[in-house]
Amino acid sequence: MSNPIRVLIVDDHPLFRQGIRWSLEDARDIQVVGEAENGQEALKLTERLNPDVVLVDVNLPGLNGLEVARVIKRRDPRMGIIVLSVYEDDDQLFQAIKVGAAAYSSKDVNPEDLVRFIREVAKGKYLINEAVLAKPNVASRVLHQFRELAATEEEQTALLFAPLTSREIEILDCIARGLSNKEIATELNISGQTVKNHITSILSKLQVNDRTMAVIYAIQRGWIKMGYSAGEDALGTRQG
Secondary structure: OOOOEEEEEEOOOHHHHHHHHHHHOOOOOEEEEEEEOOHHHHHHHHHHHOOOEEEEEOOOOOOOHHHHHHHHHHHOOOOEEEEEEOOOOHHHHHHHHHHOOOEEEEOOOOHHHHHHHHHHHHOOOOOHHHHHHOOHHHHHHHHHHHHHHHHHOHHHHOOOOOOOOHHHHHHHHHHHOOOOHHHHHHHHOOOHHHHHHHHHHHHHHHOOOOHHHHHHHHHHOOOOOOOOOOOEOOOOOEOO
16 A cells, blocks of 8 residues: 555644544545644644645734745645635635645535545645636736746746747747637647647646646746737737
8 A cells, every 4th residue: 555645734723623634534545644733833844744735724823824835835846735715815826826836725625625635736736727727817817927927037037947849938828828729830830730749748848737837837937928919818818
């Protein structure tokens, strides 16, 4: 039997922490290795316990959950973060993406879904993509703000290595402007199958599951920094 998924629970309410423990009891492949009631304690325990997945409440006293997630991901990018909130909020969703959280959910998530989230995040998947894709307005805002972020951090991002070919960067640029595979093929004068092959390669190299997250990843690192013309939204979709 493989090693269980090691989980750390971070929340300032003892009853909620206990509720999560009860929710995970029947999942034999998941082990709660510790609990923290504030951000500072959480950071100490992540270093000592080395969990695979951290469940963190966004509204912690003092060092909040998003700040905790940011520090954890800088220390160990492989550690999966699930941000939990009393209610889903677009601003929190954007910030959760920015700090590298793998999932974002309201705290009334049912136990079966929580177990699924933990298992998927432990495999390195980013379920936060689902939240973005379910809200086109959030996706537009995320892309727009990452473009601005990339522009203001140009010197820093220029030092980062892009594992993509120049053609793959061109295709990501087209995707960010909202072009379909057919439109990309026409613009770059290549076949539709070639476009599909490049997109498969891009997703594999960046280890993301969909086009939206690939674009977010690239913009965050400054690999594509195009603006968008008047009459278009941040995804490149023509308005009106």
